[in-house]
Amino acid sequence: MSKQPIGKLDHIGIAVKSIAEARKFWEGTLGATFMYDYERPEAGFRFAEFDLNGTIIELLEPMNEESFMHKFIVEHGEGFHHVTFDVPDTRERIAELKASGVRVLGEKEHSPASYEAFISPRSSNGVLIQIGSGYPTLSGDPEWEKIVPGLRIGKK
Amino acid sequence: MSKQPIGKLDHIGIAVKSIAEARKFWEGTLGATFMYDYERPEAGFRFAEFDLNGTIIELLEPMNEESFMHKFIVEHGEGFHHVTFDVPDTRERIAELKASGVRVLGEKEHSPASYEAFISPRSSNGVLIQIGSGYPTLSGDPEWEKIVPGLRIGKK
Numbered sequence: 546m547s548k549q550p551i552g553k554l555d556h557i558g559i560a561v562k563s564i565a566e567a568r569k570f571w572e573g574t575l576g577a578t579f580m581y582d583y584e585r586p587e588a589g590f591r592f593a594e595f596d597l598n599g600t601i602i603e604l605l606e607p608m609n610e611e612s613f614m615h616k617f618i619v620e621h622g623e624g625f626h627h628v629t630f631d632v633p634d635t636r637e638r639i640a641e642l643k644a645s646g647v648r649v650l651g652e653k654e655h656s657p658a659s660y661e662a663f664i665s666p667r668s669s670n671g672v673l674i675q676i677g678s679g680y681p682t683l684s685g686d687p688e689w690e691k692i693v694p695g696l697r698i699g700k701k
Numbered sequence: 702m703s704k705q706p707i708g709k710l711d712h713i714g715i716a717v718k719s720i721a722e723a724r725k726f727w728e729g730t731l732g733a734t735f736m737y738d739y740e741r742p743e744a745g746f747r748f749a750e751f752d753l754n755g756t757i758i759e760l761l762e763p764m765n766e767e768s769f770m771h772k773f774i775v776e777h778g779e780g781f782h783h784v785t786f787d788v789p790d791t792r793e794r795i796a797e798l799k800a801s802g803v804r805v806l807g808e809k810e811h812s813p814a815s816y817e818a819f820i821s822p823r824s825s826n827g828v829l830i831q832i833g834s835g836y837p838t839l840s841g842d843p844e845w846e847k848i849v850p851g852l853r854i855g856k857k
Contacts (some may be wrong), residue, residue: 548732550754557713557784561826570825574801576704598706598786604826624827625781628713630754645730669726670717670760671780 552632552676556594556601560617560626564593564606567623571595571602590614603629627663629675635660638676655679707794708786708832712750712757716773716782720749720762723779727751733758746770759785783819785831791816794832811835 561567564582571577577595584591589612592605605626607615617626632638639649639662648665655661661677717723720738727733733751740747745768748761761782763771773782788794795805795818804821811817817833 548729550732550734551730553754554710554756559826559828567826570803573704574707574798574803576706578706598709600710622827624822625784628781642730647726647730666780670715670723671778672715 551638552630554600555629555631555675555677556603557625558592558603558605558627558629558675559624560614560621561604561606561623562618564591564604567604567606568593568595571597571604577602584608588612627673627675629677631678632676633678635662635676635678708788710756711785711787711831711833712759713781714748714759714761714783714785714831715780716770716777717760717762717779718774720747720760723760723762724749724751727753727758727760740764744768783829783831785833787834788832789834791818791832791834 559567568579572579572595575597577597580594580596580601582591582593586608589608590605591608592603595602595604605614607618609615614626639652642664643649647668650663650665652662653660656679659677659679661675664674664676666673715723724735728735728751731753733753736750736752736757738747738749742764745764746761747764748759751758751760761770763774765771770782795808798820799805803824806819806821808818809816812835815833815835817831820830820832822829
């Protein structure tokens, strides 16, 4: 009797100093394909998504020294930052996680169809796990270009 | 004109102090399904593979204090350790990687059909990348039980 899996892998997030530099390796050496990029100046970071043979690699870059992403890189160096699962019934699963004693951080509603949160590394063997629904990475929905200012699906 | 992707995601490796403890979260909370476990006493670690809705999570545990896995956890704590891509033509791709200046470590032949190596985090934005072919995680080939002593596919 196995429990229903929480969701499917959406992407692997990697903290880098410079997306422009890092993409030389992920695109040029490993053969990933650029999907889109996006800036969140209010949170101090930008990111770009690349499809590596069906696995989405997200490169995250700090936009300033106040950014949590800058602090992460100062403390840990470049590297793995988080893994994200697409969880259609996010709100219900978050309630279940909390009920079972899992620490859940950073709950946020992006749109009525898109809700997210993070499982604290303290509850998940040091791995920051983002769970959420309606991510553009997964849906590839061009509607996101209307919903999210600055999002450019499949364009450099 | 895009480059051929190097391979498909095989698994995500996570360093933990205790597989017995960690699986409570990955199985019990996230709903992953146990696939198999395996010990490599000569290298000082054991690991167990879990299928989380199509993504394989590998939990790695040190078997003694001399293990590189023990040193990793002392230095970094539990958490993400490596990501592995299944690369059918591993030897050729390793030669290409080296020719393009990428640092490649730990080349090893497990069997004529199974060859692996690691891309140094120095070349890949801090992310340890294992590349190889013929992994039992991917093939689920029962032949592995004959080839690899101690491997128990799908059994607890």
